[in-house]
Structure formats: C-alpha cells, structure tokens
Amino acid sequence: MSFRTRLTAAAATVGALGTALVLPAAIEPAPANAYTNYYGAIALNTSTGAYGRSWDYGSYGQARSAALGSCGYGCRVVTDFVNGCGAVASSTNYWGYGRAPSLYRAQSNALSAAGGGYIYTWVCTSGHS
Template identity: 50%
Template sequence: MKTLTKKAFVAAVATASVAGGIQIAAAPAANAAVNFGAIAVASNGATGRSWDYPSRGAAERAALNSCGWGSCKVLASFSDGCGAVAQTRTRYQGGTGRSLYAAQRSAISLSGGGSIFVWTCTSGHL
C-alpha cells in the first residue's frame, strides 16, 4: 500500500471532491472574525441592508432599522458570505451563499424565477 503525505492526501481529497460534486468547507481559523449581514424588505419595496456586524441579531436589527417601515421583514441573514433578494410579480424571496453569485442563484431558485432586487455581502465575499 502506498503511503500519502499530508499534502498529497489533501490534494487527492480536493480533486476527488471537485470531480464528485462533493462540497467540503474548510473550518475557519480559531481566531478568525465572523461577519454577519442581513437584508430586510418591506411590502412597499423599501429595503434595509447590513454587513460586517459581530452577531446575526445585530445585523438583522440594523437591516430592519435601515429599512424603516413597520412591514419590514428580514429575508436573508448570513455570515461570511452574501445575501440576495429576488423579486417576482407577487413576492420577494431571500437567498444566501458564500459568494454573490451563489446568493443570487439561491434567491432566484427559491423564488422560482424573477430578478435580483437587492443584495449585499460581508467583507471579502463578493
């Protein structure tokens, strides 16, 4: 049996994961800061966005506050990534992802179509 070095093993797993469609997420560094963001939308189309907050709750409150209407609801809440909201004729639907493309794809998929209405990302995740 051939013995793999740690570097060769990691490369083999990464190659197999990409080829097999398996997604493996690397664990964040122990002291890495986590940034949170959120998007809120009101029934009249007003929006509020937040990014780079220290907690999910703080990001959601900031998005709701910047939306400014009583009907505002958080439709996307995320950490170290992006959020997007798709609009169809009848509703708004939020989605999230590690990149802007992934968040937009998620929102459109979850809404069954439509177009991107609003989006935002935390630092370093465009």
C-alpha cells in the first residue's frame, strides 16, 4: 500500500468517525421544557351577557386576569384551559361552559351543559381548533 493510499484510507476513517460523532446529537429530541403551554380563559357576566376572552398566555393566572380585564364589571371566569379551547353556550334558561383540546369538543361540552341552545362565544390557544 502506497503512502497516498494509506493517507486516503486514514482520511476516510476519520471522516466516517467524525460523521458518526455528529449525527446522534443532530437527531436527539428537544428537551421537555422546550415545549410551550398556552393558557386561555373566558370571563362572563351572566346578567348582561358581557364577556372577555384571552388566549396564548404563559399561565392560568395571566389568562384569567386578561379575560376579566376585557370583560368588565360583574364578570367572573367561567372556563379556563391549557393548549385547547373554551366555549360558552346559552339556552333559554341556562349558560353552559366547556373546555377541551379541540373546538368541536369544547363547544359540545358547553351545549350539553346548557341543555341545548347556541354557542355564545369561544376561543382557542394557538395550534388548536
């Protein structure tokens, strides 16, 4: 084996090892704390029908505060959620509230709690509908 052949073989071996050392780091999953939770809430004044909604906040407390702030006097938080949707339904005599990972399920839960009626308002965090 000539010097040139040995040098080429050595370079190929080092190159292959270098690739093997780099690849595992490139395909590792992101750490668990890299995923973000998004919080939302709906506040409602059942006497006047005023409501406030919030979405994509960093905590339940922030989401509740934002919903109450946009609703006004006499409101209370009726539903809150993380990485999903919330809904409020109204029927002749009742209000119903629901939350779930999907909008369809949150609205179904709210309608069921109200005993029928219609969807009054809803909101979802990013990536959910």
